[in-house]
Amino acid sequence: MFYREAGQFKTTYEADQGIFPIIQDRWFIAIMLVISFVVIPYFANEYWFQAVIIPLYIYAIAAIGLNILTGYAGQVSLGTGAFMAIGAYATYKLCTAFPDLNILIVFVMSGLFSAGVGIIFGIPSLRIKGFYLAVATLAAQFFILWLFNKVGWFYNNNPSGTITAPPREVLGIMITGPNALAITRYYVVLSFLVVFALAAKNIVRGRIGRSWMAIRDMDIAAEIIGIEPLKTKLMAFAISSFYCGVAGALYIFCWLGSAETEAFDINLSFLILFMIIVGGLGSIMGSIMGAAFITLLPIFLTNFPPMIGIQIASDLAKHLEEIIFGVLIVFFLIVEPHGLARLWQIVKEKLRQWPFPY
Amino acid sequence: MKMHNLVLAAAGFAACAVGVMESKIAAAADQFFPLLVYRTGPYAPNGIPLANGLRDYYSMINLRDGGINGIKTSVEECETKYNTKLGVECYEKLKGKGATLFTPFSTGMTYQLIPKAKVDKIPLMTMGYGRTAAGDGRVFKWTFNFPTTYWSQASAFVKYVASQEGGMNKLNGVHIAHIYHNSAYGKEANPTLDALQKIHGFKLTKIAVDHPGQEQKSAWLQVRRKRPDWIFMSGWGVMNQVAIKEAVSAGFPMDHFVGNWWSGSESDTIPAGDGAFGYKSAALHGTGTDWPVIQDIIKHVYRGDAAKAAENKIGDVIYNRGVLNAMFNIEAVRTAQGKYGNKVMQGEQVRWGLENLNITTAKLKALGMEGFTQPFTVTCADHESGGPVIFQQWTGNGWKFVSDWITPITSVVRPMIEEAAAAYAKENKITPRTCS
Numbered sequence: 001m002f003y004r005e006a007g008q009f010k011t012t013y014e015a016d017q018g019i020f021p022i023i024q025d026r027w028f029i030a031i032m033l034v035i036s037f038v039v040i041p042y043f044a045n046e047y048w049f050q051a052v053i054i055p056l057y058i059y060a061i062a063a064i065g066l067n068i069l070t071g072y073a074g075q076v077s078l079g080t081g082a083f084m085a086i087g088a089y090a091t092y093k094l095c096t097a098f099p100d101l102n103i104l105i106v107f108v109m110s111g112l113f114s115a116g117v118g119i120i121f122g123i124p125s126l127r128i129k130g131f132y133l134a135v136a137t138l139a140a141q142f143f144i145l146w147l148f149n150k151v152g153w154f155y156n157n158n159p160s161g162t163i164t165a166p167p168r169e170v171l172g173i174m175i176t177g178p179n180a181l182a183i184t185r186y187y188v189v190l191s192f193l194v195v196f197a198l199a200a201k202n203i204v205r206g207r208i209g210r211s212w213m214a215i216r217d218m219d220i221a222a223e224i225i226g227i228e229p230l231k232t233k234l235m236a237f238a239i240s241s242f243y244c245g246v247a248g249a250l251y252i253f254c255w256l257g258s259a260e261t262e263a264f265d266i267n268l269s270f271l272i273l274f275m276i277i278v279g280g281l282g283s284i285m286g287s288i289m290g291a292a293f294i295t296l297l298p299i300f301l302t303n304f305p306p307m308i309g310i311q312i313a314s315d316l317a318k319h320l321e322e323i324i325f326g327v328l329i330v331f332f333l334i335v336e337p338h339g340l341a342r343l344w345q346i347v348k349e350k351l352r353q354w355p356f357p358y
Numbered sequence: 359m360k361m362h363n364l365v366l367a368a369a370g371f372a373a374c375a376v377g378v379m380e381s382k383i384a385a386a387a388d389q390f391f392p393l394l395v396y397r398t399g400p401y402a403p404n405g406i407p408l409a410n411g412l413r414d415y416y417s418m419i420n421l422r423d424g425g426i427n428g429i430k431t432s433v434e435e436c437e438t439k440y441n442t443k444l445g446v447e448c449y450e451k452l453k454g455k456g457a458t459l460f461t462p463f464s465t466g467m468t469y470q471l472i473p474k475a476k477v478d479k480i481p482l483m484t485m486g487y488g489r490t491a492a493g494d495g496r497v498f499k500w501t502f503n504f505p506t507t508y509w510s511q512a513s514a515f516v517k518y519v520a521s522q523e524g525g526m527n528k529l530n531g532v533h534i535a536h537i538y539h540n541s542a543y544g545k546e547a548n549p550t551l552d553a554l555q556k557i558h559g560f561k562l563t564k565i566a567v568d569h570p571g572q573e574q575k576s577a578w579l580q581v582r583r584k585r586p587d588w589i590f591m592s593g594w595g596v597m598n599q600v601a602i603k604e605a606v607s608a609g610f611p612m613d614h615f616v617g618n619w620w621s622g623s624e625s626d627t628i629p630a631g632d633g634a635f636g637y638k639s640a641a642l643h644g645t646g647t648d649w650p651v652i653q654d655i656i657k658h659v660y661r662g663d664a665a666k667a668a669e670n671k672i673g674d675v676i677y678n679r680g681v682l683n684a685m686f687n688i689e690a691v692r693t694a695q696g697k698y699g700n701k702v703m704q705g706e707q708v709r710w711g712l713e714n715l716n717i718t719t720a721k722l723k724a725l726g727m728e729g730f731t732q733p734f735t736v737t738c739a740d741h742e743s744g745g746p747v748i749f750q751q752w753t754g755n756g757w758k759f760v761s762d763w764i765t766p767i768t769s770v771v772r773p774m775i776e777e778a779a780a781a782y783a784k785e786n787k788i789t790p791r792t793c794s
Contacts, residue, residue, distance in 0.1 A: 047454050051447035096785065146568075149540055156785075159549045159778060160489065160542040162469050166786055177786070178473030256442065258469045260542050262569055263442060299447060302437075314435040315397030315406075 003351040019201060036190055041183055049182035050255075056295040057189045058250045063275040063287035064200050065243025070273070071281035072204055073236035074216030075125050079137035080272045082144035083241045084248025085264035086114040089154050091249040092163040095176075096156055103168040103175050107192070107249045114245020115238040117144070122237025126230060141269055145261045164258040176253040185254040192250060193288075196243060201284050203239065212236050213282075244272075278329060280341025289340040293332075298325055388432035389425070389691055389702050391416055391684075392452035394462050399439035400570055401595045403625040407671035408463055409435065411680020414659045414670070415651075419688055421658040426691050427700040442466035449474075458705045459483055459690070459712075461683055465543035468501075473786070475500035481709040483690075485683045486511075486619060486642055490546055493742030493772075494779035495713065496790040502712045504686075505734045505745030508546035509774060510766030511618055511640050512590070514747035516554050517764050518616070519588050530559040535586035537577060537593070537601060540566040544592045547618070549778075551590075553770055561586075571597025578604040591617045598626035606633030613638060616749065623675035627752045637752045638760065643682045643731040645750070645757045647673035650726030651681065675757065682731060689725075690715050713738055732763055738793035742775065744768045 003024050010016040020026045044053065066080050090110035095103060121140040125133050148154045155163050167177025174180040175188055203209050211232045214222035223229055252259050271294065279290020301321040305312050312320070336343050350357070393412055396405035416431045425431060434455065436448035445467040449460065460475070461483050462468050468488035475482040482501045484492070490507040492498040506514075519534065520526045536551055538544035548564060555562045563584055565577045571593060578601075581589065589610065593601055598621045605615050613636045617626070622639020630637075647653065647664075652673060660667040671677045694703045694711030703711065715736045722728050734743040746763035783790055 045454070047450040051450045055443070055446075158781070159545065160469070161545050162542045164469070164473070164786070178477045256446065256470055257473060259442065260466065260469075262466065262541060265569075302447075303451075314395060314437040315402075318398045318437040318439065 002354065003348050019198070019205070033194070036194075037187075041186065044186075046182045049186050052296065052299060054182070054186055054189050054255050056292055057186075057193045058247050058255055059272065059275060059295055060288045060291035061189075061193055061196055061250065062244050062247035062272050063279065063291045064197060064284055065240045065247060066272050067276045067279075067281065067284070067287045068200060068204070068212075068243065069236050069240035071276055071283065071286075072209060072216065073212040073233065073240075075122070075233060075236060076130060076134040077137040077240070078134050078266070078269050078273070079121060079140035079144075080244050081264040081266060081268035082141045083114050083118055083244035084251060084268065085144055085148060085261060086117050086241075087111055087245030087248030088252040088259070088264070089148055089163060090114065090245070091253060092165075093154065093156075095166060095168060099166075099168075102170055103253070104170055104188070107246055107253070110249045111242040111246040114248070115242040118237045118241025118244075119234050122234050125233050125237065138266075141266055145264060149261045160260075162258055162260045163252065165253040178257065180254075189250055189254050192246060196246070197284055197288065200243070204284065208232075208235065274329070276339075278332060278339055280339030283339070283341035285344065286339050286341030289344065293340060297328065301325060387702065388430045390456050390458065391431060391433050391687060392448075392455070392457040392460060393433050393435045394438050394445060394448050394452075394460065394464070394467065395435045396438050396440040396464075397435075398437060399441065401440040404595060404620075404623065404676050405440065405463075407623075407625075407674045407677035408680045410670045410672075411677040411682075412461070412684045413680075414655050414672075415681045415684035415688070418655045418658050422654055426688055427695050429691075429695075429700065429702055431688070438464070438467070440464055442470060446470070453478060453480065458703060458708045459687055461485070461687065463487070465541070469542060472498065472501050478705070479709075480705040481712055483683070483687060483712065485679075485686060487543070490742075491775055491778035491782055493740065493775045494790075495737070495739050495741040496793055497779040497783045497788055498741060499791060500709060502736065502741045504715070504736050504741060504743040505642060505717075505731065506747060506766065507742050507771075507775075508592075508618070509550040509771045510742065510744055510768070511747050512547040512550040513554060513767035513771050514764040515590050515616060515618075515640060516551070516558065516560075517767065518749050518761055519560075520558075521761070521764075526558060531561065532588065533561040533563070533584070533586040535563040535565060535581060535584070535589045537565045537567060537581075537589060537591045539571060539592055539594050539597055540568045543594060543620075547590070547592050549774060550771060553774060554767070557770065567593070567597055567601070570595060572600055574600055574604050577601075578608050581605075581610065582608050587614060589615045591615070591621045593617065593621040593626075597621075599629040602626065602630035602634050602637055605637075606630065612636035613751070616640065619679075619747075622750065622752075622757070624671075625674075625676070632754070634752050635754050638749055639752075639757075641675070641748050641750045641757070641759075642745075643678055644729065644759075645673060645675050645678055649730050651685075651730065652678070652726075654726060655681070678730075682727075685725060685727065686712075686715070686717075689717065689721070712736065713741070738791075744772070 005022050008023055020029060062080060062084060069075050069077050087110045090113040091106050094106045094109060121137060124136040155161050165176040167179060168175055173184055211227045214227050215229060215232050219229055275290035275294050276287055278293050280286025298321055301324055302317060393409060395409035396402060397409055413433055416433050420430050436452055438445040438448050457480055459481055460471060462471060465488060468484050471482050472489060484503045488503055490509045492501040492503050493507055520529050523532055551562055563586060565580050567574050567577050591601055615637055617639035619640045619642055627634040627637055656664055656667045690708055690711035691703050693715055694707045698707050713736055717733050719733050732746050734745040736743050744766050746765045748759055748763050749761040750757040751760045
């Protein structure tokens, strides 16, 4: 009843090929945008911005990036952390070398650096597949972090080896640095997420996305129908690394403020991989839901017992949180191996039939 | 059924949202000390005694003295697992509950909080860790790292080596290796050692060990090949015990192996067994329970139950460090009360208290800490105070002091601190304030 496409007639090809052909979807997206642009900033305080929502959006961008590579093009990568690190360090180098350059442009430019390195580390994907490719990208993870730690030039030779977000403003509004308001950083991150998510959605349903999926499903067959594996796979690596690079730049400049290479270690790569597995491989919406699940659940589990009046020692609470978190991930994957995106789809189907299921 | 789950989850989340927002409205009748602790995770063996030391001293102040001049202290712990990202959440949560002073006990957290301290008007107390350049109070108004820093410590180590070798002029030709955790923390001592090497002509080899430090074979292969006379170690957590075990198997003389003050606690030496006898480390304070202040904690907090206290690691190096840090925090609040009156101090007032802190011998005696640590004064320009460092040696069941209190080489370290602070100020567009 709520989700029926019956009666929605398309009279032009453009309408038929629209990004959200069903009116309910358009409404849903519009409501989500209103919530994120108006309602959340109105209600959230600094705790919510800094501890919950900003990291969630940044992780969502990185998860979309990895989902393009792993979910759509079928190339397993464990180098997400490294590609994010490239974005962050490139931003740091660029904005300290050219202090007057618009920081938003710097974010995008550092994504390009990340894309370039992504192409180089994507070359092995032409020969090797699956687990073996994962190991090759693991090399990127360790090599790049080692490089950033070893060569002082990357962190301007400061004695501690950390990079710090310098204060930068756009149109008189502080975007990065300690004086940037949480709400400004929220809007920056949100805008990047919206633009990148829409771009990704459009890429994956067009020619490029279809060629990725063809390669993913059967590369020999794809080659026979005229898809070049070299170009397609490397493009997937480039675009995926671009997303991850921008996410990495935002991660330091709009969230943490300061970090060393340890912030981008292998655990971050795994975290993003878990997000797309829990959220759903091959789904943009799933990437965002997976990021939300993995970011929000631990915070919820930590804050829930004191809220209902149960006082637990902080270490015990942490252990409990980890146990419950692990159990929930296993539970979700057992009941729905295709992730939250599939659950969402099931919900939509139920809504279509409700209240009279067959 | 799945719909059901989703609805439940959404309802739960909404409840959480309301709760977190409301928890902000907490009445501030107590002097609130937030505790960012790591009782779990890879650094828990250090994090547990540290958190216990801080917690016990705060509650001892309530139980013995009835608070700071009548103002009770209250604490809340937030678990970070020594993870910077979890630390962000803890910081925001505790900030909202009226925190007036943060002691992060993590280099990563400190780096992140230094710029925020100024904006949120909550001072940062990083006792013997964090960013050494913060010793320049003109640039780092809100950050304090007294009584002494990594750079001062490294210079004190060089002086200690000189005293063992027979004088500063004997350093020429002595070979020192620095084994360090390959992170912001571990790299801290390098610039000082480089600078002193140029002055005193000793040979310096720097050997990095990657996080977390369980794998050190290649580092110790270099030690075997190059045969340094002394080894200085900036390690943390599991890295320390592994290094001590490796040193034993490399046949390196233990009394020439010196850790910094984060590489010298029971959790580092006990796992290495008998081989650790003779291992040395730098220290800021005494260990063991034979100090009046520690006895007071046993008496008031544990009601005389020494076994229970021992279970909580009382008297361990890191526990006592927690006690020392808590004492500094309490005394800073007390100093601030001297100016602003006996009430709950706000962030700005606590900052004033930290900056005007004067720990005298008489005060230490009154606190039951005579000989436990050394007197020092903090000033507007000098947030480090260049306090002395002492060296201790592991005897198998405890630590004993094996040196006098060694004053750092301030003539070398201080200009370096000012230079680093100026570079930081330039990069972050900070105008240093004038201290007169």
